Amino acid sequence: MKQHEWFEPGVALRTQLYIDGFWCAGEGGQRLPVVNPSTEATIAQVEAGNAADVDCAARAAARAFRTWKKTTGAQRATLLRAIARGVSDRRDHLAVLQSLNNGKPLDEARIDVGDVIATFDYYADLAEQLDEIGESAVSIPGDAYRATIRREPAGVVALIVPWNFPMVTTAWKLAPALAAGCTVVLKPSEVTPLPELELAAIVADAGVPGGVVNVVTGTGTEVGAPLAAHPLIAKVSFTGSTAVGAQVMKTAADTIKGVSLELGGKSSIIVFADADLDLATDLVAGGAFFNAGQMCSATSRVLVERPIADALATRLADRVTRTVVGDPFKAGVQMGPLANRAQYERVQRYIARGKDDGARFVIEGEAPAGPGYFVKPTMFVDIPTESPLWREEVFGPVLCLRSFDSEDEAIGAANDTEFGLVATVVTRDAGRGRRVAAGLDAGVVWLNAPQAIFPQTSWGGYKRSSIGRELGPFGLAAFQEIKQVLMPAGASGAPECVRGA
Ligand code: NAD
Numbered sequence: 001m002k003q004h005e006w007f008e009p010g011v012a013l014r015t016q017l018y019i020d021g022f023w024c025a026g027e028g029g030q031r032l033p034v035v036n037p038s039t040e041a042t043i044a045q046v047e048a049g050n051a052a053d054v055d056c057a058a059r060a061a062a063r064a065f066r067t068w069k070k071t072t073g074a075q076r077a078t079l080l081r082a083i084a085r086g087v088s089d090r091r092d093h094l095a096v097l098q099s100l101n102n103g104k105p106l107d108e109a110r111i112d113v114g115d116v117i118a119t120f121d122y123y124a125d126l127a128e129q130l131d132e133i134g135e136s137a138v139s140i141p142g143d144a145y146r147a148t149i150r151r152e153p154a155g156v157v158a159l160i161v162p163w164n165f166p167m168v169t170t171a172w173k174l175a176p177a178l179a180a181g182c183t184v185v186l187k188p189s190e191v192t193p194l195p196e197l198e199l200a201a202i203v204a205d206a207g208v209p210g211g212v213v214n215v216v217t218g219t220g221t222e223v224g225a226p227l228a229a230h231p232l233i234a235k236v237s238f239t240g241s242t243a244v245g246a247q248v249m250k251t252a253a254d255t256i257k258g259v260s261l262e263l264g265g266k267s268s269i270i271v272f273a274d275a276d277l278d279l280a281t282d283l284v285a286g287g288a289f290f291n292a293g294q295m296c297s298a299t300s301r302v303l304v305e306r307p308i309a310d311a312l313a314t315r316l317a318d319r320v321t322r323t324v325v326g327d328p329f330k331a332g333v334q335m336g337p338l339a340n341r342a343q344y345e346r347v348q349r350y351i352a353r354g355k356d357d358g359a360r361f362v363i364e365g366e367a368p369a370g371p372g373y374f375v376k377p378t379m380f381v382d383i384p385t386e387s388p389l390w391r392e393e394v395f396g397p398v399l400c401l402r403s404f405d406s407e408d409e410a411i412g413a414a415n416d417t418e419f420g421l422v423a424t425v426v427t428r429d430a431g432r433g434r435r436v437a438a439g440l441d442a443g444v445v446w447l448n449a450p451q452a453i454f455p456q457t458s459w460g461g462y463k464r465s466s467i468g469r470e471l472g473p474f475g476l477a478a479f480q481e482i483k484q485v486l487m488p489a490g491a492s493g494a495p496e497c498v499r500g501a
Contacts, residue, residue: 014197015046017053017217020060021210027052032190032218037103037337038327040371046193049218051226054185057214058232061156061183064211069153069181073130076179080127082206083175084120087113087199094167094198099328101194102166103336103373104291106329115453116171116199119471122455126476127179135485143489150483153181154258155234157479158227160220160248161196162240163189163339164294164395169239169262170196172459172470174213177237180479185214185233187224191340193217220244228252235259237478239296242393242419242464249467260468260478262296262460264393265421268414269299270404270436272427273307279448280426281315286450287424288399289323289377292335294343296465297422297444297451300394302401303410309403313381316401317363323377323397325367337373338396344373347396350389354380354398357387391417407432411439420462422446443469 015031016023030048035041047053087094091113098109130151138147159173170186177184188196200215216223224244228236228251235258238248242263252259269287271280287299304312328336338344355362360382367374377397383390390400404410414423420441426448427433437445443461446452453459458474460466468478 013044013194014201015044016197017047017049017057018197018200018204018213018215019053019057020064020214021204026050026218027056028222032193034101034192034194035340036100037339038372040341040373043100044194046197046217049187049216049223051222053216053218054223054226054230057185057216058156058227058230060211061185061214062232064209065153065156065183068183068209068212071181073127073134073179076181077124077127079206079208080120080124080175080178083203083208084117084124086202086206087117087120090198090202091117094195096329097195097198098166099336101192102163102339103328105333105336108291109328112165112168115168115455119168119171119455120175123175123179123476126176126473130179138484145486146489146491147484147486150485151180151477151480152483154479154481155182156232157182157184158230158233158236159184159186160224160227160236160238160240161186161188163191164291164296166192166195167199170199172455172475173237173239174199176470176475177479178208178212180476182235182479183212183214185216185227187216187218187227190217190219224248225251228257229254231255233257235479238262260470261466262470263465264395264419265296265298265461265465266301266391266393266417266419267297267299267422267424267442268301268303269424269426270410270414271302271304271308271312272407272410272425272429272432273305274428275308275426276428276448277308277311277315280312281319283424283426283446283448283450284312284316284399285319285323289335289397290451292338292375293347293377293397293399294339294395295451296393298393298395299422299424299451300399301390301414302399303404303413304401305410306403306405309401313379313401316379316399320363320365320377320379323365325365325374325377335377335397338375339373341373343395344375347375347394347398350392350394350396351375351378351398354378354383354387354389354400357384357389359383359387359400385413385416393419407436411436415439415441418463419465421465422451422461424449424451 031045460469
């Protein structure tokens with residue numbers, strides 16, 4: 001594969017830990033290879049952090065918290081906007097890093113970078129608002145006392161993120177954590193540490209004081225688990241698989257840490273017979289094949305009303321066979337490789353199992369033979385509902401289509417899962433659209449809309465998909481403690497509204 005012009009010898013990739021404002025080697029003296037999933041070539045060796053590095057980072061964050069928590073929202077907003085500008089200035093460079101390390105097409109990587117900028121700008125605004133609402137009077141009965149509620153930063157927080165949207169999942173945590181006045185130890189995925197390390201450099205250049213943001217690269221066992229256990233960490237905000245999320249929750253329980261979890265999904269797109277078929281085809285393909293299907297929000301279960309089932313299947317079959325899979329830097333490529341070998345092998349196992357499970361028919365697209373973790377986009381029609389392909393999160397470019405006869409049946413089929421992250425509904429009947437949206441156990445419903453996500457809204461799901469919500473004011477609240485202050489009504493210092501969180 002042609003190297004992108006930015007990725008030249010002499011342009012250093014960040015590979016060290018970032019602790020207390022310094023780039024440093026890990027205590028253990030070990031390194032981890034970082035692989036380009038399009039070529040399987042090793043592109044960097046990053047520090048393999050361990051529990052000693054976690055301890056060092058947590059202590060640095062605890063020291064920094066003493067002063068960072070006293071900054072005003074306006075001061076933090078200035079730094080958050082400087083980070084957004086820094087990301088914007090290095091937009092091309094970051095998009096290339098995303099594609100190089102994760103394998104997503106460059107156009108998709110650019111969307112990710114735009115999302116990161118929007119998230120930092122949005123939480124800058126919320127940080128500023130904290131100066132107005134950081135302490136507010138509460139109406140209580142009687143006139144003997146006055147009460148106020150203060151929103152204070154939760155403390156030192158651990159941010160643990162996956163590999164499918166590096167930088168985006170990080171920004172959704174880092175921006176609100178900093179806005180709230182928390183200090184941070186971030187653990188990127190060992191699969192995709194390069195974009196996060198570059199983000200750390202941008203944070204440093206923006207003028208964020210040393211110790212406020214610390215980045216420890218390494219494995220889940222060597223870095224993630226010690227972070228979830230560390231006594232100085234007040235809260236863990238985790239995005240990743242449901243199995244590891246449960247493990248993080250158990251570990252955090254020993255020291256009664258707060259946890260926010262963004263986990264897996266098995267989401268549906270429901271297409272009614274009155275739908276615009278072109279729109280439905282685009283929305284199904286986007287929900288299954290964007291980021292090569294490696295999305296917690298993949299709508300990989302397609303529920304289609306019976307009268308249009310064959311017509312939609314025909315259009316989707318055409319889409320599957322025409323999807324261009326290949327080098328993410330090449331113009332016209334719509335889908336890159338999966339991000340790592342383990343995921344590639346996992347998805348191949350699901351596809352093989354699905355073929356054995358008795359689908360009515362299977363349509364496969366084309367993909368380069370390798371090297372690189374390229375998987376053919378694949379569609380299964382009428383796979384039995386007990387097949388793992390229908391029930392479990394595949395996290396690859398695989399969609400399963402089944403038909404339904406009534407609105408209630410569609411809602412029941414969509415809700416028949418242990419997850420509850422998102423859903424899409426396609427219908428021209430606005431009343432039905434809202435009715436179905438209300439009936440779905442999902443934290444996000446897109447109605448005749450692609451999977452657009454605005455930082456002003458919310459992110460997270462029902463059941464085993466999440467605990468808590470990211471984005472919007474909910475994302476900020478996840479990094480705050482609430483304190484009430486009660487005093488005799490005549491006491492001085494009981495303001496209606498006080499500046500500073
Ligand atoms: P993963 O759970 O394997 O790893 C996530 C992170 O946890 C990584 O940084 C990993 O090193 C770390 N980790 C592993 N073991 C740990 C432990 N014992 N303690 C603490 N940390 C540990 O997930 P993944 O394979 O990187 O990502 C894919 C998963 O992420 C999918 O299930 C996907 O649905 C989910 N995801 C969810 C959302 C969401 O918003 N709900 C978004 C993106 C991805």
